[in-house]
Amino acid sequence: MSELPFAATTPVSVSRVGLKARDAESLAAYYRAVVGLQELSRADGAITLGAANRPLLVLEQDSSAKPDDPRSAGLFHTAFLLPSRADLGRWINHAAANRIGIEGASDHLVSEALYMTDPEGNGIEIYADRRPQDWKWNGDRIAMATERLNLPAVVGSVPAGDAGWQGAPENTIVGHVHLRVGRPEDAEAWWHEAFGFDTVAKYGAQAVFLSSGHYHHHIGANAWQSAGAGRRDPSRSGLAWVEMRSDSAKAETSREDPWGTVIRTVPGVPA
Template identity: 40%
Template sequence: MQHDPLEDTAMTEQSPSFALTRPAHVGRAHLVVRDLETTGQFYQSMLGLKTIEKSESGITLGAGDTPLLTLTTSSDVAQAPRSAAGLFHNAFLMPNRRELAHWLAHAVNLGVQLQGASDHLVSEAIYLADPEGNGIEVYADRPVRDWAFHPDGTVEMATLRLDLQALYDSAPKGAWTGMDDGAAIGHIHLQVGNIPAADKFYEGVLGLKKMATYPGASFFGSGTYHHHVAANIWNSRGAPERTGQMSGLQGYSIHFNDKEALETALKTLDEMEIAVERTAEGHALKDPWSIGVTLSA
């Protein structure tokens, strides 16, 4: 595979994470919650996100000045069943392993209940959930030079045991002061009704490349990143479209650094007669399960 010079700099502390330098990347996510106060406080205390904007019915949280997560509520929010299409997890990408270790030490100090920890070869990941059951991954990528690419451009991934103790022991000893300004939502992992429809939408319509597959899951990335969006049917096989005021994932945004890639996606959406609405944030549409997607450049 042709070497990308950005790979040499993207993983340094001064540069944006590799995920954010690609032709497209995830911007922010929007969750509908039942208890705004409790859930918002969790993301601020446990994840270290900062309040950017706040109202009676919602709060926008971020890293530095960058909004990453919007939480909203209303009186008619209905708890989505575990089998519903929607969020599997939001994945918060730390700019380096040192920050991941520092967050882990902070979370342990607060008594976090972890759901798992994995070495994915391309990354080291820790899993937990917010008070309403929305999945969260906190991870750091390994240097891109250490990733193994196949001849077809896909990347080698696995799910191996992560040595949490070693990661914890490597943490800086000072107090953690919150999510680093360079943190981002590196990827979003979705629950969908079926994988062929997800492949058609994310690869065929939005132009992402299928970078890896697991049984019942596809991983789509832009510009050789291991994945910006993943979709699985592990809990949600056959799930219909989301309806009404379901709790969980209302939608998320994809930002295009490459405006031509955005124009190509918009042309494909038009040709396939998929409704797109122009909003202040960008081009808003629904995926096959009525999860909102906003495209912007």
């Protein structure tokens, strides 16, 4: 069995993401077929999906919701972290065999990643981390970049005779969530105050990356499409909430970031 990824072992980490869906049934089918998540439960119009018995994504049905506006604050992508590079290679083979539309494939130095968008416009990243001991730090800032992904090398990490992709493997987690915000500096200040996160990287004034426990980032926040955006329109589909796990939290709490995005906190040590 693979180990739990480093991203989930820090004092604070991402637990689950909630999406408001115009058609939760169709969206659940997409995440099962494409990402390999399993349906874990249904309750009160919501479908919970995950890997093994770990809930990762909750789809909340709202047939009256207007489509998400990519220029507003909200979700840039949910990043599903696979336990190993070979798992990412298996997923790439699965994507190729099933003609899954890929919008990007990048080597970020700390990780290797592929990108797509679900049928309701929610961004998705599928990635695997490089070993934390191989990440390059300059003081408290980490070296990240966006370079071309060496697809043959990732696919080549799958052992010969391997059984191939069998769905999201045990210990798949949501490694990070990347948000659309109006002002990255406001997001940076909020995550510092609310969760004690460290700033680990900035892309000019347009994006900031923050983390707990020396991870490369649990939260990204950019204004590439959403500069100056105000509070989210609650009648639109898309991001409903982000749930963070904190080993210092004593009870479940909920708060809103400066754009009205609900950020929940649940107590619990990594499991």
